[in-house]
Amino acid sequence: MINAKATARSNPMMRSGTAQSTTSANPKQPLSAGPVQDVGGRASQGVQPGPSRGGKPADAFDASGANRRQSSTSSRLENALGVMGTAGELVNTFAPRGLPPELQNLTPAAQSAQPGQLAQPAQASGSGIPSANDKRPAGDKRSAAQIVDDSPVLKNLGRQKDIKFDQLCKQTGIDPKLDLKDAKQNPDAVYRLAKVLEFIDSAKASTGGDRSNKVQNGQGDGNIEGITKSGDARHGTEAGMVKDFAEQGYSFLGSHQLPTTKDTHVKADGSNKDNFQWFAGEAGKHLWFVPAVSNVLTGIGNSEGGLKGVLEGAATGYLKTLKGAAEGVVGAITSGRPNPASLLFGGAMGALGATEAAPQPVKDIANLF
Numbered sequence: 191m192i193n194a195k196a197t198a199r200s201n202p203m204m205r206s207g208t209a210q211s212t213t214s215a216n217p218k219q220p221l222s223a224g225p226v227q228d229v230g231g232r233a234s235q236g237v238q239p240g241p242s243r244g245g246k247p248a249d250a251f252d253a254s255g256a257n258r259r260q261s262s263t264s265s266r267l268e269n270a271l272g273v274m275g276t277a278g279e280l281v282n283t284f285a286p287r288g289l290p291p292e293l294q295n296l297t298p299a300a301q302s303a304q305p306g307q308l309a310q311p312a313q314a315s316g317s318g319i320p321s322a323n324d325k326r327p328a329g330d331k332r333s334a335a336q337i338v339d340d341s342p343v344l345k346n347l348g349r350q351k352d353i354k355f356d357q358l359c360k361q362t363g364i365d366p367k368l369d370l371k372d373a374k375q376n377p378d379a380v381y382r383l384a385k386v387l388e389f390i391d392s393a394k395a396s397t398g399g400d401r402s403n404k405v406q407n408g409q410g411d412g413n414i415e416g417i418t419k420s421g422d423a424r425h426g427t428e429a430g431m432v433k434d435f436a437e438q439g440y441s442f443l444g445s446h447q448l449p450t451t452k453d454t455h456v457k458a459d460g461s462n463k464d465n466f467q468w469f470a471g472e473a474g475k476h477l478w479f480v481p482a483v484s485n486v487l488t489g490i491g492n493s494e495g496g497l498k499g500v501l502e503g504a505a506t507g508y509l510k511t512l513k514g515a516a517e518g519v520v521g522a523i524t525s526g527r528p529n530p531a532s533l534l535f536g537g538a539m540g541a542l543g544a545t546e547a548a549p550q551p552v553k554d555i556a557n558l559f
Contacts, residue, residue, distance in 0.1 A: 514544025
């Protein structure tokens with residue numbers, strides 16, 4: 191019996207499954223991942239795997255699935271490379287080498303024009319302040335003569351010494367040897383000068399307030415004021431701004447209002463006072479304690495000049511005094527028991543409070559009564 195059992199165990203025909211299982215589970219035998227395809231599709235040679243329970247090698251993998259994954263990965267890689275190539279072409283197109291970054295950023299805008307079309311010239315920044323790069327807007331085909339006729343302030347511009355016409359031409363690119371309406375004159379240069387003069391003519395007062403008697407709906411009256419009879423331009427006037435622009439250029443046009451001035455010959459609206467107006471205005475300042483006289487003289491000093499302007503200014507000052515006195519009398523009546531003394535005092539305080547030339551602290555005290 192002992193020999194029979196030994197024979198049975200040693201018989202190779204018996205328990206073949208056990209023998210095979212023992213052989214396939216040998217830890218010293220290297221496992222194979224199955225046939226691996228290289229780039230060319232050839233299967234690499236290696237140890238063939240043994241059969242698995244399902245009749246298929248246990249360590250084998252689906253070659254067709256691997257090919258599909260490889261194809262999908264390749265497609266994504268090609269798409270990514272294509273996008274990178276397109277981006278590289280765009281960079282090479284719009285950002286040529288040798289340009290500084292600030293100019294490279296501007297290159298696409300210059301390339302935005304359609305083939306065969308010229309890029310539009312640079313226009314103003316939109317701030318409303320004239321620029322040395324200003325040109326006629328797209329579609330504006332006016333000649334220099336037409337631009338002059340369409341701009342009253344340019345058409346009426348004088349040639350006094352402080353207007354400095356030749357320097358104005360230099361700042362804007364106009365040929366001073368040619369008439370402004372000459373057919374050979376540069377229309378864009380004439381356009382630039384018109385824009386500068388219109389900007390100055392429509393400026394606000396030095397205090398930032400509106401000059402309602404000079405500027406309407408953002409348009410000036412078409413007359414550069416502030417030139418004396420001797421041709422001098424007073425500081426704080428439109429003519430003074432034209433002179434400063436001629437000497438300093440576009441850097442002067444930083445604020446759309448008249449400069450402040452201590453020149454007593456310059457009115458609040460930026461126009462000149464003649465000698466009579468100046469004398470009347472100065473007398474009104476010194477006689478502020480006599481409301482009626484002060485307001486009449488101040489009204490004359492602030493008038494437009496001429497006989498008509500003097501009469502209108504005097505009437506305006508007188509009516510201002512009467513209005514202030516009347517309000518003072520009404521205030522005396524409503525504040526308590528009226529009597530002649532209180533009415534007289536109230537009228538005087540009301541007139542003093544309405545006196546334009548009176549010091550502000552005096553007017554504040556008078557308005558308390």
